[in-house]
Amino acid sequence: MNLNDPGVSALTPREVAQTLAALEGDPTVVALAQAARTLLPQVAALGAKPLRVACLASYTADPIRTALQLQGLRAGLAIETHFTPFGQSLQALIDPASSLATFKPDVIILAERLKDGCPAIYDAFNSLAPAEANRLADDWLAGIGSALKSYRQRSDARILIQGCEQPGWAAMGIADRTSGHSQAALIMRVNDELTKIAADIGNAHVMDYDSLIAWHGRRQWTDRRLALLARMPIAPARLWALAGFYIRHIRPLAGLTKKVLVLDADNTLWGGVVGDVGIEGIELGPDHPGSAYVAFQRRVLDLYQRGVVLCIASKNEPGIVEDVLARHPNMVLKTAHFANIKANWSPKPDNLRQMSQELNLGLDSFVFLDDSPVECELMRASLPEVTTVQLGEDSSNHAAVVESLDCFEQWTLTEEDRQRGVMYVADAGRRMAAAAAVDMPSFYRSLDMRLSIAVDDAMQTARVAQLTQRTNQFNMHAIRCTDADIRKYQESPDCHVLTARLVDRFGDNGIIGAAVVERSGVDWVSQIFLMSCRVLGRTVEQSFLKWIARFAREAGAARLICLFKPTPKNQPFSGFYRDSGMRLADNGEDVQRWEWDLSRADLDLPIWITIDAAVMPK
Amino acid sequence: MTTMAASNDERFRKTVAAILGMSPTDVTDALTPDDVDTWDSLNHINLMSALEQEFGVLFNAAKLGEVQSVGRLRAALTEHGVAL
Secondary structure, eight states: OOOTTTTOOOOOOOHHHHHHHHHHHHOHHHHHHHHHHHHGGGGGGGTTTEEEEEEEEEOOOOOGHHHHHHHHHHTTTTEEEOOTTTOOHHHHHTTTTHHOOOOOOOOEEEEHHHHHHHHHHHHHHGGOOHHHHHHHHOOOHHHHHHHHHHHHTTOOOEEEEOOOOOOOOOOTTTGGGGGOHHHHHHHHHHHHHEEEEEEHHHSSSOOOOHHHHHHHHHHBBBBBBHHHHSSSOOOOGGGHHHHHHHHHHHGGGGGGOOOEEEOOOOEEEEEESHHOOTTTBBBBBSSTTTHHHHHHHHHHHHHHHOOOEEEEEEETTTTTTHHHHHTTOSSSSSSGGGGEEEEEEOOOHHHHHHHHHHOOOOOOGEEEEEEEEEEHHHHHHHHHSEEEEHHHHHHOOOOOOOTTTSSOOOOOOOOOOOOHHHHHHHHHHHHHHHHHSHHHHHHHHHTEEEEEESSSSSGGGGHHHHHHHHOSSBSSSSOOOOOHHHHHHHHHEEEEEEEEEEEETTEEEEEEEEEEEEETEEEEEEEEEEEEEETTTTHHHHHHHHHHHHHHHHTOOOOEEEEEEOOHHHHHHHHHHHTTEEEEEEEEOEEEEEEEETTOOOOOTTTTEEEEEOOOOO | OOOOHHHHHHHHHHHHHHHHHHOOGOOTOOTTTOOOOOOOHHHHHEEEHHHHHHHHHHOOHHHHHHOOHHHHHHHHHHTOOOOO
């Protein structure tokens, strides 16, 4: 592959994955320019999801364009950008005829710097009386708040607000915090106020820009020459990091948050090869070098507690890895944290394929972490849809690699996220029960399933929105919603938002299903019908659908209409409505319309699921 | 010393070519932004930054804007002790 040849031919997914991995490893200005030339013309052919992103900044922001598009591609997005001229952000938000309004963004990045809006707070702080400094900041905040509110009346776009940065050194020096008039405290207060504005306008989020700068080093973040010469405060060498930071916040919107982290064992979870040195000989403990692996495991545990499903893929004799998990006193991660362990001599891509089937999660939601360049290369070559991350040779950096993973981000964490790990481990027990049962009905009965349906429970808004973002397979109409979208459905007198929670003898599966139905005369139309793939194949999906149909019938509906939008991911379920007894009324190009005549439909519920329901008053 | 200069020249051409999207053999000293349509103000900054990264030098602010030809880029690097 000649990167200098402008007329490059189409790249294979493997080459794309390799190019993007190399770029992430060493994002030089040259590497960015080359990758942009080879990859960006092919974005559409690579199956990336289109997304319109507008950047509004108080400085020259457009140098980030290619980095943003490449970081987008890395996450699976085909990003179309729009940049308003610097310094015109607020006008663009307020003016209903602005080029921003015409662009119709899905996402707005608002990068207004307090440093540009109120230069005195940064450059002349000691000349300002406390009241004056506060007034300047409040006026600036009020301008941003009212522009965003005005824009919100016309658009549901996700708004990402870039928080304010701290100065390199406070104007009062080391006396800043004790001086009674602290520059750092004022800037922190401004960031808190921005968070309130975001909560107020809805579907908005403040990005912790100062932490990003701190992570990369404040001194290297800004190129003072370019800041003065071109109003471009961000050093070209940092644009890749900034673009990645933006994409980190955009991922959840497009259902591109990863779900599974597969870890190698030897020289990843611990130092040394356990098959050679034995369980007593591996490096894992409070002192170096074992402490590096303990630190690494602690960061992985953070991810587990945020809802990331953990697995192990290790080349080892069966049993030996399990033995370390169960017996080694310094393991932070225990057997119970792993939903799936494959320790054998099969190629790791085969093991990941099998995990994907057993967990019912697509390989494109997998992240694979290994110290071996050979294993990483094999994974990228065999399964380019898996995000492969290679750990460096120096184990002291392993923890930092986990910290900087940007693909597990979610805007909010729900109770389901905190419990997910436990739920997946319980799934392993369910698989064994299925293997032991003689026939399906007796397997279903053996599960002791209890389905709790809630109608219009405002407490579940965040979880419903999250399910629409995370569910790719059994997601019939495939629309992605934000909390604000779900709240709108909930507040509408013509809509019901339903959730389904499943408990069985292996544990609580949490809220695993969601639906939105809209009344339209005698018809009830299901806008959303989805279920977590973890619980499919146990007649829960049929039961939920039939319960909704019965609910509609009791409320006087004559028909239930369900919408199905075919996507590459929900194909396996394209026959679900037919199999349930519905009739295809309209085979639209984009969306199919399935109907049920409620006076005649068979709405008997299976006897092996106990269903209870709570309908909240509207 | 001659081989060193040759390899620096190669690196120089490759860097300029990568940013401007051309073949390294087409990189001549006479080229100016008027001759290359990809050499706009943004790519000029990329060009300077890429050369700084490649050769580990730091141009002063005045230089960043004023060197408007491949020949002058080369001269700016030579001033920083890069043998070209």
